[in-house]
Amino acid sequence: xxxxxxxxxxxxxxxxxxxxxxxxxxxxxxxxxxxxxxxxxxxxxxxxxxxxxxxxxxxxxxxxxxxxxxxxxxxxxxxxxxxxxxxxxxxxxxxxxxxxxxxxxxxxxxxxxxxxxxxxxxxxxxxxxxxxxxxxxxxxxxxxxxxxxxxxxxxxxxxxxxxxxxxxxxxxxxxxxxxxxxxxxxxxxxxxxxxxxxxxxxxxxxxxxxxxxxxxxxxxxxxxxxxxxxxxxxxxxxxxxxxxxxxxxxxxxxxxxxxxxxxxxxxxxxxxxxxxxxxxxxxxxxxxxxxxxxxxxxxxxxxxxxxxxxxxxxxxxxxxxxxxxxxxxxxxxxxxxxxxxxxxxxxxxxxxxxxxxxxxxxxxxxxxxxxxxxxxxxxxxxxxxxxxxxxxxxxxxxxxxxxxxxxxxxxxxxxxxxxxxxxxxxxxxxxxxxxxxxxxxxxxxxxxxxxxxxxxxxxxxxxxxxxxxxxxxxxxxxxxxxxxxxxxxxxxxxxxxxxx
Numbered sequence: 001x002x003x004x005x006x007x008x009x010x011x012x013x014x015x016x017x018x019x020x021x022x023x024x025x026x027x028x029x030x031x032x033x034x035x036x037x038x039x040x041x042x043x044x045x046x047x048x049x050x051x052x053x054x055x056x057x058x059x060x061x062x063x064x065x066x067x068x069x070x071x072x073x074x075x076x077x078x079x080x081x082x083x084x085x086x087x088x089x090x091x092x093x094x095x096x097x098x099x100x101x102x103x104x105x106x107x108x109x110x111x112x113x114x115x116x117x118x119x120x121x122x123x124x125x126x127x128x129x130x131x132x133x134x135x136x137x138x139x140x141x142x143x144x145x146x147x148x149x150x151x152x153x154x155x156x157x158x159x160x161x162x163x164x165x166x167x168x169x170x171x172x173x174x175x176x177x178x179x180x181x182x183x184x185x186x187x188x189x190x191x192x193x194x195x196x197x198x199x200x201x202x203x204x205x206x207x208x209x210x211x212x213x214x215x216x217x218x219x220x221x222x223x224x225x226x227x228x229x230x231x232x233x234x235x236x237x238x239x240x241x242x243x244x245x246x247x248x249x250x251x252x253x254x255x256x257x258x259x260x261x262x263x264x265x266x267x268x269x270x271x272x273x274x275x276x277x278x279x280x281x282x283x284x285x286x287x288x289x290x291x292x293x294x295x296x297x298x299x300x301x302x303x304x305x306x307x308x309x310x311x312x313x314x315x316x317x318x319x320x321x322x323x324x325x326x327x328x329x330x331x332x333x334x335x336x337x338x339x340x341x342x343x344x345x346x347x348x349x350x351x352x353x354x355x356x357x358x359x360x361x362x363x364x365x366x367x368x369x370x371x372x373x374x375x376x377x378x379x380x381x382x383x384x385x386x387x388x389x390x391x392x393x394x395x396x397x398x399x400x401x402x403x404x405x406x407x408x409x410x411x412x413x414x415x416x417x418x419x420x421x422x423x424x425x426x427x428x429x430x431x432x433x434x435x436x437x438x439x440x441x442x443x444x445x446x447x448x449x450x451x452x453x454x455x456x457x458x459x460x461x462x463x464x465x466x467x468x469x470x471x472x473x474x475x476x477x478x479x480x481x482x483x484x485x486x487x488x489x490x491x492x493x494x495x496x497x498x499x500x
Contacts, residue, residue, distance in 0.1 A: 001076040004144040013062075013070045021055040027354050029280045030213060030300035035095070036170030038157055040232060040243045044452055050286070051245045056293070059090055064295030068264050071256075071296075084108070085142050085253035091290055092146060092249050100153035101249050101408065106141035107253055109133045111261050111419060118388040125406060125420035129258065132425030136206060138340075139254065139280060139423045140176035142439050147240055148180040148188070155187050156342030162186075167240040168193045168224035169339045170276070171203030172424055177240045178210035185211070188238075193217055193224040199339065208278050214299070220333055222275075222345050225488045242279025243347045251280055258419055259297050269301035272406070275314050275370075276341035279303050280347035280423070285355040289362060298362045298459025304411060304418075305370045306402030308378060311342045314352060318370040326355070335444050336393040337378055337432045337478060340423065369411040372469055375447050377401035377437055383453045386426060394429045448486025 001228075006014055025035040028047025033039050041048055060114045062070075074087045086092060093101070099411065107227055110360040111127040119125050131139035152162045166186060174192035181190035190212035193215035194204065198220060207214050219226060225241065229477045232239040241250060259266060264290070267400075273281045284303060291297045305316045320326045330345035356368045381404065382397020392400065399420040406412045426433075434440075437454050441447040463487055491497075 001057070001078065006073055006076075007069075010066075010069055010073050013066075013458060014074060014080070014093065015082075016089040017309045018095055018097060019055060019058060020053050020090070022051050022053050022095050024049040025052040027350050030399050036154075036250045038154075038238055038244075040239050040245075048243060048347065049245045050351060051229045051249055053094065059294045062067050062130060062294075062462075064264075064298070067294060068182075068260075071260055085250055086149075088253055088256045091256065091287075091294075092252065093149060093246075096149060097156075100151060100156055101149045102180060103144055104145070104180065104183060107134070107441065109397045110388060113256070114385075114390075115208070115314050115388050118385065123405065124403070124412060124414055124416060124418060126403060126420055128392060128396060128399075128422045129254070129261075130391060130422050131254070132391060132393055132396075132422055132428070134176075136172075136175040136179045137333060137425035138172035138176060139251065139421070140172045142225050142253050143178070143179040143242065143244075143250040143279070143283075144176040144240065145246030147238075147246040148184060150246045151188060151238060152184055152415055154183070161449075162188075163236075164189050164240050165238045165240050166191050166193070168228040169199070169207075169241075170195070170221045170342060171199040171425060172340050173207035173241060174212065175203060175210075178207035178212035181212070181240075182210040184498070189213075191230055191237075195220050195224055198342075198411075200429060200431050202430070205500045221343050222330070222333075225277075225345075225347065239299075241347065242282070248279055248283045248348070248351070250285065251283030252290070252426075253423070254280070254289030255284050256291060258301075259288070259291055262417075266297050266298050266301040267299045270304060270403075270412045270416045271301050272304040272306060272403050272418055272420045273401070274338060274341050274395045274398045274421060275305045275327070276346065277305050277344035278314060278344045278352050278422070281353040282348045285359050285368070289355070291358060293360065300359065300367050302367050302369065302412065302416070303359070304402055304406045305308050305397050305495075306405075307367070307370070307372055308336045308341065308398060309336050309372050309374055310336040311338070312372050313342060313344055313348065314349065314373045315370045317349075317353075318467060326435055333370050335442070335449070337429070337445065338398045339374055339415070339429065340395060341398065369406060369409075369430075370410065371402050371411070371498075373398060373401040373403040373405055373446050377404070379432065379447055380450060380453060383436065385431065385451070390422070392420075393424040393426050393428045393433055395424060396426075397418060416437065460487050460494075462490050 026042035028045040080103040081098040084103045085107040134141035196216040333344040381400040385392045
């Protein structure tokens with residue numbers, strides 16, 4: 001749609017202006033830092049940072065209703081920079097020219113309603129938001145679009161010329177980081193650190209295919225993260241984990257999209273999010289708070305953070321009901337099918353603590369909840385969802401199991417509508433489905449397959465057939481007709497079909 005075809009009162013806002021005044025702000029001591037260099041922690045107290053717009057009040061001069069119209073009309077813009085997460089430019093990266101923004105197809109993933117059968121089984125209407133339909137097949141692309149656009153901005157302005165990006169990963173981060181870094185080749189090169197034999201073959205193939213240098217090291221994600229932090233503290237590299245505050249900004253788009261998907265009406269809504277390194281739940285809270293402050297929405301939804309009992313440091317922290325008695329303690333993780341969330345010491349935990357308190361205070365009541373689920377429930381509910389038309393990954397199964405648990409605890413009820421985060425594509429974790437179907441889970445997972453959820457191919461080869469086709473050996477004539485007739489009869493018998 002051409003600019004002159006937009007309504008006259010909206011036209012000046014369709015192509016945004018760089019009017020933000022962004023700085024890094026420390027969550028510990030409140031120190032502020034210039035964004036014109038890459039920074040991940042406070043140089044004074046070592047605490048993590050959030051990006052703050054000192055000119056945010058300019059956004060309040062536009063009414064909430066007008067913001068809604070601006071975003072809705074931007075759906076029709078042909079400029080690639082505004083097709084993805086930067087549709088919400090003023091709330092994400094309002095210092096970058098549109099020419100710096102990378103768009104690889106990320107964002108605006110669909111929300112798919114549960115069918116009647118699944119809705120009745122769960123007892124509450126809900127949707128899956130399929131973030132596995134991002135270009136590298138996970139939600140991480142949202143943050144990478146922001147972080148790598150900012151790096152491109154630094155390159156364009158001469159702040160850097162060549163840069164090496166690094167990240168620790170359980171799979172999804174490395175895939176997204178490698179993909180977006182590859183788009184900026186040769187100015188940007190990528191290295192990723194993975195825990196040896198702790199990610200799926202599908203996830204390993206992604207950074208390799210994008211040309212990243214992949215280092216596998218002993219241990220788990222938390223060990224990889226320590227190495228990456230040491231690299232970032234000592235060498236001129238760009239850290240792309242959620243410790244990078246630009247990552248959080250991009251992932252806030254998840255909240256903005258949910259608001260837009262539901263016509264900006266978030267009354268009686270509940271958003272269910274699995275927790276790994278805690279960057280995503282940080283972004284979800286921050287995004288809704290910004291939209292509320294600017295008047296784009298009039299109510300904050302409930303947010304349910306979910307963790308497996310095999311990796312549950314955030315749940316344990318909030319299990320203590322008295323805030324003054326809470327003490328964060330990292331945990332030693334156990335094997336989990338929610339592999340990307342298998343993190344015992346999330347780097348964004350200080351952001352979570354800060355934003356949970358702000359979220360509940362702003363809402364005027366408790367709107368943030370945390371639940372724990374079993375590995376058995378993650379697999380069972382995920383498979384059941386996919387048997388009812390979804391493509392939920394194991395983390396989507398974790399979200400659905402979390403919704404069930406939240407309903408049991410009274411955090412949500414039948415008057416709420418839930419949106420569940422399926423963070424990645426189901427095919428990334430198909431190995432766990434195969435282990436379930438073949439009953440091959442190692443005992444440490446504590447998963448026993450249910451007979452009615454198992455599935456396997458059925459080989460059909462009637463014993464009385466004298467000739468069957470094969471590669472380079474096709475059948476024809478009567479032999480082919482006989483083959484088709486007998487195989488179809490066997491299938492009909494198996495499926496209990498009748499000719500009448």
